[in-house]
Amino acid sequence: MATSKRTTVPAIRDHCLAVPGSSSAGSSSAAQPLVMVTAYDAPGARIADEAGVDMILVGDSLAMVVLGYEDTLQVTVADIAHHTAAVARARPSALIVADLPWMSYHISVEETVRNAAELIRAGAQSVKLEGGRKRLPMIEALISAEIPVMGHLGLTPQSLHAMGGYKVQARKSEAALELLADAKALQHAGCFSIVLEGVPDEVARMVTESLDIPTIGIGAGRQCDGQVLVFHDLLGLEDRVPAKFVRKYASLKSDAVVAVRQFAEDVRSGCFPDDSESYHLSEQQAEALSLYGSQPS
Ligand code: KIV
Secondary structure (H helix, E strand, C coil), X not given: CCCCCCCCHHHXXXXXXXXXXXXXXXXXXXXXXXXXXXXXXXXXXXXXXXXXXXXXXXXXXHHHHCCCCCCHHHCCHHHHHHHHHHHHHCCCCCEEEEECCCCCCCCCHHHHHHHHHHHHHHCCCEEECCCCHHHHHHHHHHHHXXXXXXXXXXXXXXXXXXXXXXXXXXXXXXXXXXXXHHHHHHHHHCCCEEEEECCCHHHHHHHHHHCCCCEEEECCCCCCCEEEECHHHHCCCCCCCCCCCCCCCCCHHHHHHHHHHHHHHHHHCCCCCCHHHCCCCCHHHHHHHHHCCCCCC
């Protein structure tokens, strides 16, 4: 669905209505699945946008993949705003979604709206937050302040300690039904889309088929209305063994090491820079300079 025009929140929200009677990416008559990728800076946003993605997520994965923290709990609203502004400066046609970091929407409705507004002013068109029914007062306040909200259910990395690790969620039928109730409540509150992370394929399908708004999966099988991956994971910008659900489309870390090693070798052997990579004086200026006793080479 990517075009040169700016993708809007209503276009994403109404994605499932694009083909009447369809809300499942698994169905042959379904609209084309939505594509979201994370980006944290202007070059990343340009790459994602030229590749034709529908949405760019300035995720709190920023903490781990860019800022070198152990988990996502360390990033602040200021960090996300700084990187959202960089993404926005690339002027992508993809919709920009910015993550509300941990503790930016947990304390009060007022703080939630103020923090989300900072991300919108930085250039996001919408915000994403984690959690189900217990987040409803915050979600409702954001929506009534005209700030579009994407939900995030299942494995919610900001609940790392409460979950006891990064574990697939909703493996039992009771938990799956709780997740479905959360998803319906988020839709009813006005969320335009919901990320489903780390849940069994069957659960993602049940939720997807029960909603009119699109689900975007990560580690949630192929039945969602769209998929999201982390930029650095899909490009292989790190050596670490990726999670089961990551498909690596390139190995840019090893390509980058080869390139930088070659640069180091060229500097040390004296073959960088060469003549064509250097600036030169005109003959007249070189001659004038040599009159002062210095002989440019
Ligand atoms: O922060 C992030 O990258 C995310 C995606 C994994 C959905 O929330």
